[in-house]
Amino acid sequence: MPIIKNKSTIITTKLFKINKLDIEFDNQAIREYEVISGTGSGAVMIIPILGDNFLFIREYAAAINNYSLTFPKGKIDDGESILVAANRELQEEIGYKANKIRQIFSLNLAPGYMDHKTYIVLAENLVPSKLNGDEPEDLEVIKYNKNNLSNLLLESNNIDSRALASLYIYNQITNDNNS
């Protein structure tokens, strides 16, 4: 198992920390890495199911200066559990609360250079319930029939990779025969 020989923080900003690591491998090879840590307790992404539909959102994505198709998501607040955070984000972002909710996966975004964990939560039995969040504008809710997503990749620009990973995980856990 590789060993971290040195670790130093290059910078800590409001949202991120960049660390420099010197790693020694079993064969004595040494490499320098830069890795990004998020501040806080990770994030949730929620797959909301209403009838036969997945409820996506179209949200402004600052890093690409464009709108992105994704699932409801957000940071977990201090002291908040994963499922409480998920149900809060659902109410803030799409105006629903889930009466049936469970974590289905713990996702590593890009573990080579980021330690960000996103907990994937499946939300069912939705009932209308609205909380005010910190969104700068109302989010557009986009429905896709969960039995026919064949146009998703063609129709939608700038899909969040975590939403695609979530769909793969959903397919796997809901369909034993799905490859």
Add this chain to the structure above:
Amino acid sequence: MPIIKNKSTIITTKLFKINKLDIEFDNQAIREYEVISGTGSGAVMIIPILGDNFLFIREYAAAINNYSLTFPKGKIDDGESILVAANRELQEEIGYKANKIRQIFSLNLAPGYMDHKTYIVLAENLVPSKLNGDEPEDLEVIKYNKNNLSNLLLESNNIDSRALASLYIYNQITNDNNS
């Protein structure tokens, strides 16, 4: 469409740049964002198919100080095309070259706070061919039958989210009936 009112660079490191953006939305709401840019031309992730198998790699992932299951991947070198980069990484990381290779998607990792693009490449008709890369140790190649991945999520820890997104995309483009 939201407008970037101010943009400043907080830091530029060897691998990353963190920018601070002030964004004004159509409703005049203003929010401050921190976003991460990669340096360079983006990255490739390759789905290598050999017979009935996907070829994954198990690679040390510095940000989580553990091994991660992922597909062969790497940064695109200056002046290199996506497909040339993909075939180079394949030869460096798993010792194969693809005689049939095509880009199937352009993936946005986490567009809210990172502008990283990963180009997903499907590699078929593999023949043995080895190039020396900059890997600190040999990578373990892990085969999964592409018609039976039902154990993937259960068996493998620390799966790279981009590999799961790649599998979703692969399923969509190779199976019109797949949801």
